[in-house]
Amino acid sequence: MIRHHPSAEMLMSYSAGTLDTGQTLIVAAHLEACPTCATHALNARSIGGALLENALPTTLSENVTFECISDKIEQAERPAASELESPQPIKLANSLEAFTLSPLLQQVLQQSSSRLRWRFVAPGVRQCALPLFSSPAERVRLLALEPGFKTPEHSHHGFEHTLVLKGSYSDETGNYCKGDFQSVTAADCHQPVAGGEEECICLTVTSGAPRFTAFLPRLLRPFMDL
Amino acid sequence: MAGSAARELSFLTISFDERLVEVGSNKCRDAFRELFDHFAPRLKSFYLKGGSEEAAAEELVQETFVLIWRKAALYDPQKAAASTWIYTIARNLRIDRLRKEKAMIYKEEEFFATKLTTHETQTDVTxxxxxxxxxxxxxxxxxxxQAQVITLAFFEEATHSDIAKRLALPLGTVKSRLRLAFTRLAEMLEGSKQ
Incomplete structure (x- = not known):
């Protein structure tokens, strides 16, 4: 049962196509697991459709007539059979494990698997950057916390969106399980603790490098002192 | 007056869903032409508002119709209105020009939507x-x-911060207007499914 969802504004931006790539990815992955949000997103696209259908028309030049479209579709090959089939979920045959929550994410990880590595961050924490989806505006990665791992308390200089893929964690605002989505803004300060029963793996999207560099030293500080 | 406009609108809407089905199942050229006549000039507006130049917008209109022709067999009138389906294709094409990775995420959305809406056991095609x-x-x-922010967000591809800048409003105001409008429209959509 998914209890934590992206905001209505975020779902609208997703549906309009205006989120940055990493945020698009994390919302899309949540939608695959959450029929409630998927319905909201479809409703939002219906709004786009209604606006399009009732929009003011712009006169087309003589370059765009029905006849020239007809010529184009004559020339276009018949669509390949594969184009008309729903894609099958791909099984991840590498160390990244099977993320059954989201076939889309599986596909993404599969495609870039040769370049993906889990890297040690601190005892109990590993991360795997997804550079293909990262940009100067946002950083996309997988984060793996050992069972019961307690992150040092931290705040964020920008936003942080988290989707739980495996296991669970809790912070001051609640308990987050598989499929749950959390958005944390600069104003929030939290201390997530991984559930004790199994490793917790999350997809996270955070804004900008400066915020990341500020976060990393904080995360490492207690361990550096050892 | 309002009543007759509504009837006319209703007539048009029904025909677009049915026309798209005819294109998908029978490769019907006449139905395709009707879709073209209505949507092509509006898609041009859509692409122009999104920031494309005249020539690029017209090229995108053509690409949209090639895709509509090729993918029409995938259209399911019980899942979405023809306008929603065409909007999705157009949105994806617009994104495809700019960000390939993002386009990849959206590529299969029609398939995912098909899978995810199975809990709605609607059989009434209308x-x-x-x-x-x-x-x-x-x-x-x-x-x-509210209508203004909704149009900017969905038709002109403005981010919420862009909208705030263009209207010289605080971001929070833009977000709350969007939320209010969306809640109202979503309630109406949920209500119409009962």
Whole structure:
């Protein structure tokens, strides 16, 4: 049962196509697991459709007539059979494990698997950057916390969106399980603790490098002192 | 007057869903032409508002119709109105020009939508048509400031911060207007499914 969802504004931006790539990815992955949000997103696209259908028309030049479209579709090959089939979920045959929550994410990880590595961050924490989806505006990665791992308390200089893929964690605002989505803004300060029963793996999207560099030293500080 | 406009709108909406089905199942050229006549000039507006130059916008209109022709067999009128389906294709094409990775995420959205809406056991094919008409009317009835932000967000591809800048409003105001408008429209959509 998914209890934590992206905001209505975020779902609208997703549906309009205006989120940055990493945020698009994390919302899309949540939608695959959450029929409630998927319905909201479809409703939002219906709004786009209604606006399009009732929009003011712009006169087309003589370059765009029905006849020239007809010529184009004559020339276009018949669509390949594969184009008309729903894609099958791909099984991840590498160390990244099977993320059954989201076939889309599986596909993404599969495609870039040769370049993906889990890297040690601190005892109990590993991360795997997804550079293909990262940009100067946002950083996309997988984060793996050992069972019961307690992150040092931290705040964020920008936003942080988290989707739980495996296991669970809790912070001051609640308990987050598989499929749950959390958005944390600069104003929030939290201390997530991984559930004790199994490793917790999350997809996270955070804004900008400066915020990341500020976060990393904080995360490492207690361990550096050892 | 309003009544006759509504009837006309309803007639048009029904025909678009049915026309798209005819294109998909029978490769019907006449149905395709009707879709072209209505949507091509509006898609041009859509691409121009999104920031494309005249020539690029027209090229995108053509690409959209090639895709509509090729993918029409995938259209399911019980899942979405024709306008929603065409909007999705157009949105994806617009994104495809700019960000390939993002386009990849959206590529299969029609498939995922098919899978995810199975809990709705609607068998009445006309429900999407009715809903679409009601939706257009509901958008027309929104308070002007809400209609404005909804149009900027969905038609002009403006981010919420862009909208705030363009209207010289605080970001929080833009977000709350969007949320209000969306809640109102979503309630109407949910209500029409009962």
């Amino acid at each position: 429900y999407q048509n009715q809903m679409n008409t009601q939706l257009a009317q509901a958008i027309a009835k929104l308070p002007a400031p």
